[in-house]
Amino acid sequence: MIDRVARLQLGLRVGLAIGFGVVTGLGFEPFAWWPLLIPGTAGLSLLVLGAGRWWQALLLGLGYGLGFMGLGLDWMNAIFLEAYLGIVLATTFFYVLLAGLAWFVRGRAWWPPVIAACWVGVEALVSRWPFDGFGWMRLGYALVDSPLTGLYPLVGVAGVTFAIALVGQGLLWLVDRPGRARVLVAGLVTVALLGVSWAGSLIPAGTAGEPVNVGWVQGGAPGGGVYGIGPARTTTKNHLAGTVTLMDDVAAGRVPRPDFIVWPENGTDMDPYHDAQTAQALVDALQVAQVPLFAGTILDGPGPDERQTASLWLDPSRGEVTRYTKRGIVPFGEWIPYRDVLLPLIPKLGYVGAQSIPGTEPGVLQVSVAGQPLNLGVMICYDVSFDAISYDTVRYGGQVLVVQSSNAMYQGTGQIEQQFAITRARAAELRREILVVTTSGVSGLIGPDGSVTWEVTDPGAATGVVSLARRTGVTPVVSIAPVLELTLAAAGGLLVLGSALWRRRAE
Known part of the structure; x- marks a missing residue:
């Protein structure tokens, strides 16, 4: 032949x-x-x-x-x-x-x-x-x-x-x-x-311990290209409104009270330490929820014309306790290689904005929920495509795994489903549930075998509470x-x- x-x-x-x-x-x-x-x-x-x-x-x-x-x-x-x-x-x-x-x-x-x-x-x-x-x-x-x-x-x-x-x-x-x-x-x-x-x-899935009730908020976004999350502070307002909706559902008994709440990557689009309106929105969300908030945001720095994509663990009484900084950043999406050379040659690359700087620490945060310690494993969006970053979430003791993402600019394309499939493969590798929270879909819960427990494909606003077991144990794949x-x-x-x-x- x-x-x-x-x-x-x-x-x-x-x-x-x-x-x-x-x-x-x-x-x-x-x-x-x-x-x-x-x-x-x-x-x-x-x-x-x-x-x-x-x-x-x-x-x-x-x-x-x-x-x-x-x-x-x-x-x-x-x-x-x-x-x-x-x-x-x-x-x-x-x-x-x-x-x-x-x-x-x-x-x-x-x-x-x-x-x-x-x-x-x-x-x-x-x-x-x-x-x-x-x-x-x-x-x-x-x-x-x-x-x-x-x-x-x-x-x-x-x-x-x-x-x-x-x-x-x-x-x-x-x-x-x-x-x-x-x-x-x-x-x-x-x-x-x-x-x-x-x-x-x-x-089997990792050994299950006492479950944690995790609230999640998908704020919704207009979508469509580079500016898919909408004008400045739109996404912050959407996720604050979603948090209010979630807590209304809690008060009405429609969902259980969460131990903490997750906002996605770009849950806010401005640095709360440099923008007063964004800071106030986070304060308002914490006052409404009265539980810790794990919020995806953009931080200015560490240098001039630089930024970092981060997730902040915010406590209602103490403010920021700890943070994770995204390690896997997208070339020509979040940063421009050879920026000084390419940006003058290709002015359209200016859509990237300030140069993103990757984090260096594993995505495992030691936090406290309902008075009990929790090792929270986190990946932000593009992180899921890197083996080492994914494996670190359990290698360093993550008990509950979440993926925060912002795919608003890709609404109507196959990118969103491709990323969700990659995350499913990670769940199957690690034998852990993974909660995916996005600005505008697909949000969902993936089972330890990679199966989809539930998903929200509508790009509009959605909220809920899911019970996740604290799991320990590492599958052979990590080694x-x-x-x-x-x-x-x-x-x-x-x-x-x-x-x-x-x-x-x-x-």
Whole structure:
């Protein structure tokens, strides 16, 4: 089959590469047709392994990446077209690299696991470089509803990427030269993957302690592009109004009294220490609630023309007790790499505003609720796409996990569903409930197995109270996944290098 496809005109093969990239993108939200990841990943190898020259392989990888990223990241158009084109081109480079790596192992008997390992390596790279990485479209994020879900607490997102890529390569290996031996090997590998996934599904959620009633407020936002949260202080007023509504429901007995209340990222859009109206709104919210408020806000500094996205733990009697500062910040969304060079060249980047500075401390806060200590694990929006940041929430003792997010600028796009799916994968990895609170949807509660307990998809205002158990315990993924990712990436790279050197000697 590989040989037959290789005889097609190059232009047709490039078109097929774009198509296979689109097929892979359809495996992600908002489509969520995860089985398409199998023919999608197989399709890239089908074309690349038959390429006669290295530059043809790279061209095919370019086509694949453009199809995959062009569909998967189309939500960047909500910012502006140039941002969309830039991020698609930047991420496509990594699939050009993947195609080049795959081409060097053509004809080798062991190419299926090597190419699957190269998928892991390329995703590891794009998650870290450049600009601290943009690993938003990792294959492992799309499989939380698949039979491989049980792999998450064992081997993490990287391991799930390897598994589905291996299935795709195995399918091509089987179809290319079908035979009894290959059917047997493919069957054994499939059974092994399903067996390990089943074993992983038996890992229980962390040990449950005394529950905590957590109130949440989704203030609602107008949405639509860069200014999606509305004019200055609009989001603050919305979340104050939502807090009043929540406490009215408490007084009427419609929901239990919360032990604390969570506002999302951009629950306020101005620094309460420099803006009197914002400060007063937080004081008013605390007076209404009479319980601690965990509020997402924007803080000025630490330097001139700088800012930080933070979550403040505010006590009705003591004010700010502690805070978490967002560690994963979005390049060209919250900060501009090479700002002094790029901003004069591309004035539209001015929409980013002051340069965001990332935090450095793990997202675990030691707080007190209802007179009892609580370790609160927190991630803010883009944080969820980083393995280390996610794992830190339980590594450092988080008992209750929340994700605060502001997706108002992406209303009507697939970004919101993609982020919620990533958060579901994190819940499945850590075997913890995760409460997601956003400015305008999707807010919701995710179960320890990654299932959706409930969700609010309407971008308008919503409030509620949910009971979350204080949980302890760490799944194997926290220790195993980083080592596994490094091992697979290194093994894939070394085997590709060995194959390339062997070919050079043979020639």
